[in-house]
Amino acid sequence: MTPSQESQGFRLPKLTYRVWKVWRRNFDVFMKTFKVSFFPPLLEPIFYLAALGAGLGALITQQIEGQSYIQFIAPALVSITIMYSSFFECTYGSFVRMYYQRTFDAIIATPISVEEVIGGEILWGATRSLIGGTIVLGVVAAFGLVSTHLITSPLFVLVLPVAFFSGLMFSAIGICFTALAPNIDFFNYPQYLLITPMFLLSSTFFPLTLLPKPLQIFAQAVLPLTHTVNLVRWSLFGHGELSYVLSLVWIAAVTPVFFVLAINLMKKRLIR
């Protein structure tokens, strides 16, 4: 068996500093379109906070574990942005680069390997989560100044590493779908069957305890967003619905699995 045949099989990816060159390419494009990629995402959480927090929240007088409704959903808004930023970057964004623009083909004709291209895409997706999470955190903080306190813990900056590492996880999951997508419409499946249920059920707009028991278990065991929301909530307020250790372990266990799977599935798709 020649080494090239071996490398076609499933293996741990071999990555070098070259992943950053792929990251840098995406970063350069992002900076070029800074105005469109920066400001619109700023507006979305403001609308949510206004509509759900001030509007719907006014109807909800009951406290949730000692918090007002707007305090309860603030971490969810940060987390949803973290999820969207990386997941959409590594599905629609990566698919366009791979399939329509043939950018990956151009890059692998240079000393950069396929594994490094995908590694770079995932790192970039995580960076998008970090950027998105930071923007929404800023909005939440600003909103908090004029209404209820939306941040009470001095450890709130921990949202940033949570954003990055959750971003790695969502990016890796996204790339797995990209590797399997026959066409761009395929992403309707993960969007409506995975992202939307997470958006609604992951301790986002109401506590997990209100779900029927089986769904509660499902949300904790299977839905990654539950753990991102939990960690962001811990960062902002110093408490959450679940143990932060559980969520840290969950993300730390799931991310490398999807990372390795994503790179191998992509290699299988791109190198035949």
Add this chain to the structure above:
Amino acid sequence: MPEVLIRAESLTKKYDDLLAVDGIDFEVFKGECCGFLGPNGAGKTTTIKMIHCVLPLTSGSLAVAGMSVSESPREIKKMIGVAPQEENLDPDFTVITNLLVYARYFDIPKSEAQKRAENLLKFSQLEEKRNVVIDQLSTGMKRRLILARALINEPQVLLLDEPTTGLDPQARHLIWDKVRGLKKQGVTIILTTHYMEEAAELCDRTLIMDGGKIIEEGTPANLVSKHAGEEVLEVDYDEKVVNMLKEKFPDARLEVVGDRVHVFTDQPHGVFTSFLESFPTKSATVRGANLEDVFLKLTGRKLRE
């Protein structure tokens, strides 16, 4: 003896059920321009992709500058420039940024990259388009930029996969000029094409592929005289004329193409002219044999899709 730069032995590539490259052996010598000719699906692009290490081999061996493509892909990719058949310039960037970003993939320091990019813009006559996005370039400009991008790492080997497909004659001749210039500088060039004129114009040596195999190889001139002879007489099909031709040129090869008859001969120039003087036939033309005659003889006239 010229130095061998690329050597393939029993090189094979199989996709699921399709045998794309079927155990071919070939050598490419340093400094030559070697053409891979063949109809669609002959295995040309697959071979090119194996040379620049993006397609793994199924079996056999392939070495570039003595290094195996399966063991040293990075080292090989560093010394190769690739102009692929499909346009894959980065549409998110301008012309100059395409070159600079590509230079970064090769670890070329920024100031050096800037210098090379300027020279390549001049070389590809795209200086005025430096800040234009890719969408706004014509097909010819895109091809030139792809060629320029393939040169950013100052490659020793340049792979050109159908470099002029879809170009107008002006754009094609400009590319040919550039390729000749690069050959003079000592760059080893591998070119695939199905334009025989292009192969005759640029290649020192051609390999003709069909069905994943190399079916013939030689200099364009040798291939023409070996397979198509000197001259070709083309005349409208007519039983009487055909019989007369058969009688007059017993050694010639006659081929019926549609309603025309092509007659190939090894005999020196002028035999057809003197024949036509004694039997004036309307619709007859005499022309020099060319590589296209060889190609069609060897690969047949069946359409490939």
